[in-house]
Amino acid sequence: MNIGASMNAGSIRSPTLSWLTKGALLVAVYFIVARLGLRYATIGESISPVWPPTGLALAALLLLGPRYWPAILCGAFLANATTAVPLTAAAGIACGNAAEAALGAYLIRRSFGGQRIALDKPGAVRALVAIAAPLGALASASVGVTTLYLTGALPERTPLAFALGLWWAGDYLGVLVVAPFLLTWAAPSPEFVGRRRVTELVLFAGGAILVAELVLGQVFPTSFLPRTHYPYLLFPLVIGAALRVGPRGASLTTLMVALIAVGHAARGGGPFVMQTVPSTAVVLLLYIGVLAVTGLGLGAVAAQHRRADVGLRDAHERLRTVVQSSPLAMYTLDRTGHVLTWNPAAEALYGWRAEEVLGRSAPTASDDSKVEDEWLRERVLQGQAVKGVELTHRRKDGSRVNVSLSIAPLHGAGDRVAGTLSIAADLTEIRQLEVQYRQSQKLEAIGRLAGGIAHDFNNILTAILGTSDLLLKDLDAGSRAREDVEEIRRAGQRAAGLTRQLLVFSRQQVLDPRVLDLNAIVTNAQTMLRRLIGEDVDLRTILAPDLGAVRADAGQLEQVIVNLTVNARDAMPRGGVVTVETANVELDGRYAERHIPARPGPYVLLAVSDTGVGMDTATKARLFEPFFTTKGPGKGTGLGLATVYGIVKQNSGYIWAYSEPGHGATFKIYLPRAGPAPEPVIRTDVPVAATRGSEVVLVVEDEEEVLRLTTRILEDRGYTVLSAAGGEEALRVVERHTTGIDLLVTDVVMPGMSGREVALLLKPSHPEMKVLYLSGYPDASIVHQGLLEPGLAFLQKPFGPDVLAAKVRDVLDRS
Template sequence: MGTHLDVTMARDEELARGAVEAAEVGAFDWDLTRGRFEGSTALWRLWGLAPGADAGSLLDCLQAADKAVLTAAVARCTPQSDRFACGLCVRWQDGTVRRSAVRGGVSFDAGGTAVRARGAVMDIDARFQESANAEIEASAALLRIAVNAARIGGFRISLPSYQTHLSDEVRAIRDFPPGYWPTMEEAVEGYEPEYRPAIFAAVRACAERGTPYDLEVRLVTPKKRRLWVRLMGEPRRNAEGHVVEIVGALQDIDESKRLEQQLRQSQKMEAVGQLAGGVAHDFNNLLSVILSYSSMMLAELPAEAPTRADLQEINRAGERARVLTAQLLAFSRQQIIQPRVVELTQLVHGVESMLRRLITESIELSLLTSRNVGKIFADPGQVEQVLMNLVVNARDAMPAGGTISIETADVELTPEYAEQHYGVVPGPYVMLAVTDTGVGMTAATMERIFEPFYTTKDQGQGTGLGLATVFGIVKQSSGHIWVYSEPGVGTTFKVYFPRTDLPVEPTVKPVHEAARLKGTETILLVEDDQQVRVLIRSVLRGYGYNVLDAQNGGEAFLTAEQFPGKIHLLLTDVVMPRMTGRQLAERLVGMKPDLRVLYISGYTENSIVHHGVLDAGIAFLSKPVTPEALARKVREVLDGR
């Protein structure tokens, strides 16, 4: 029994010793009374000594400060708390310093005196290095991901030879084959000519004076890709302070540059639109006077009157100005629209005959429409205007004839597409595309085609508002327009309207009545522009109405309170100082619940419209006002139609 126990204990001791050796853990036994410090074979190896050397040399491996740390850790132990732990730095005989972690316990005699300390020592340098290597590898992986996402690569230029050294990322950006090492001249040759002098000058200044550089330039790759890049470089010096090479980075910024240009263009169009809208609003009041008085005078003049032709020319010029003003308002997104659910394919076929009258016999019109296309929420008249303007633009691009194709389709604009096109919201859309086989456009022309008054036609052959009007209508309809063109090949305009699932509302055909437009009701007219107010008052009285007029909301409110009879209709401008037409109407309807209201304006003021869309249930007449249109709308509102 005893022999078996001895054998078992010996085997366990051997296994334990083997496990300790495999784990690279050393052990020590420190006789505190005699100062003798003994260590296991593993400890000698961990502390860089050959087993069997002078035992004192084990403690001599510790620097004085670390020997004091171990001594203090042991000294702090008490019979009640006999465990200790600390960290040590061990200096090997070759000067290498290794870090060790020490854990152990202290034995005490009957009197409470510390007599022996035993413990284990673990070399933590290897584990620390493994952890550091793992962190380095993880950081490198993250760096690779960041480099790929940022489309950036590094390069070196050796001096004075100016030999270039490119990373794989730079080669990928520039479409260079693997292993290609271009000379300095070959590397710069790939940039567009206008940027090459600046690049050479920046590199020379960096090499000669140590001046860092940061440039945004455009290059053309061997695959004919044109892209914007950011080129950065800084000097690297030797011990004497001389620049021996240039290190730098090349970043593909083409996508961000494109978005930046789209944003700048959008801001410019917005600023021009605000100006155009303000001018158009003022012109509408003037045109109301010009068109109305010329129309009334023409109605009273006999056909043989010598001044009739002159008045007709005035009226025709006013009509042309009215069309231009409407185009300015459409471009500036300040035209009041009345959207409804529209089937785009049906709308295209509805105006097909009119479109054919716009083009010449040498041009073929092809409709590539789908019956299953979704619905959109837009003003039908505005969508028709978009289509007509695009067809006219295509016609003018084909003086020798060709083909115009009109296509409708359901499309899904993805988040990736939206990221590359400023202002686009991803989601379902209905596309209207107009393609021609005409002369096409250059990139410089395409950058300006939506600017108002910009035209490539000869003087007198275009206003430059056709495509600007298209742009404004599309944006006001929450849509998106995209154009692609190649000189000598043709042009495609793609308009995307947001798709809707709302049902199509039945359309009510307007009543083309031949009955008289006269009336005897009392109308309260409120208009701050005196010329327009006098004009409208004259027109309405001419149709038999009793007209009370006021120049602002306060005066109108006082007039309504003092008038003893019934007021049937409030005819008010929307934009007025101190009190808007909407505020006035709400106060007066509170006093006179059966009062009907008709608004007149040429401007998208938010009291009756929101984002240019007329509020539901609002009766509205757009300026400029003409006598017959005014009389018809007044009669329509009074009759409750």
């Protein structure tokens, strides 16, 4: 057995069975309703003044789909076949009824593009009342009356026009009374929810039934009202049901009244009974028709208004939610400047709660901005909008706040400006960030300038210090000339110290980074720090026991601690307390946003605080600038904090100062937390030895004084020296030199060709050649963020003869 084929056949049979089941049920229902309608036939056995099956057929095709028309055809044929008309006439009438339902459903669907038909819109009611129902009824009446006439089933002496009109009216009313009831109750109705709606519907429907029985059953005497006026007492109930409950209420009450009216008229009672049957039918048809159209029209209008009200309330609620949730201060004023609305962001910005300002004049204008605020308001009241105006406003506590204010006109009836909408953004944090950014950019520019100056000075100092050392070797001890040279050397060393600090500030110092325990560095430095600060200053340490490791240069971190501690001592001329603290911290995104250029993540905090005189805002703004100092003449170089700033930045950290006059100062340094265990801090003192050699050394240096000095130092120690004033000259010298070159000593930064490029060009022809780089500051060609590439030898300018000779010997002796 093919299981797949069986399953496929089952899936095909399932929809077929569903269609057959629904179709059979529709045939049965149509047959029953049609038989009831035929009981009230007034012309022969087939023409009734009210034909409910028409409304059932139209609703069925709209709800189930047009493919159920055969069920309508079958039901109509069976209903008419059970009468005295010939089977050919029954078949013709059935075809007319099916065509009526199909045509009406097609016209309604075409009018609404296939959308759901619930008769809750005036357009849907118009399509049903003015297009689908009359045209469909005309098709059915034309086919039915023609069939009866041709088959001889139409009673004699019955005018064709009258028969056609009665048939058309009966089908038309059947659509107006039955179809709306089925369509409105079959479709979902979001408005028809809650116990209140159900109660109202029960009251109106029950009231309509009760009043209809009383009125149409002629219970009231004619002395109260004329007999023909009583039916109009039912209109208020239908209208009330339409307005209060909507299309469902209107359709239900109309159906109830129509059934009772037709029932009484068929039994020969009620106000619609006239002298002749045709006149009775006409009056009944007109009454039910007007009642149905009134109920349907008002129900659709009421539903539309109710949807509009709900939409308006939803839009208002959404707008209120947007305003209340806005992070920007939003408030509205009337033409006189009184507050109409005041959102939570405005409460947070200005400090006044909504209940404190609603209905009162806006209290935000400061003394400085009153004139401009009033001018802006007058301008907006004339219909102009303003955007991004910076003003100083007043808070509830009297403080000032800088805001970016945008104001737009609020238009009322007749497009008249009824008030203003103001949106204010707090610029305080933005301005603080701008200050931080400008300060960072300024320090960056100063750092680049300082690095360039230090580089040039180092070349000059190399010649001064080197030449001084050579002179000292040739001068006798105690001679006046030796004392002069020694003074020159000491001055050069002081200048070299300043250039080293400038290099630190500009973050161009060579580092030896390791994973370190910051607590160990602070502990090791305590003895030295106590000697530096004196007995009148108390040194306290608060060290986190589980402190994370940092990756940095141990010597530089020690220099940071020393510089900050000495700076704290100088801020406490009468003594005080210096506190050095460490801790693990986690910087979040909000902190990073307020402290440019910090990044979120785990850090180790080093904080140095004092109880000194503090600093004002102007001093803090220039705190880390080189050579800026508040100390007296001769009491400081102004490079201490600049050096700290450079070290922290070079180690990928951040530093901020917090201080107020008379309240001391705190410097907080954040260094990125490192993962591996810290390495022990090992101090090594390398003895400088004036070593000699006989190897061939190529010296490349663009500074003539440094080139002569380097050549002389190495020649005095036995080396064979080839000298060149640049990269291209060095290549020519090598071409002329027939033997090998043991060592290349080259400056890093030179015009045209860098020292790194010279080394790379010479390596293929001299693979055994070693390289020693010299520079006033490490260039990016061999140094990346202050870290030397593995295997590269480097000597920082300025240097003396012994230091150069020892470094050359060390590089040559490496395996």
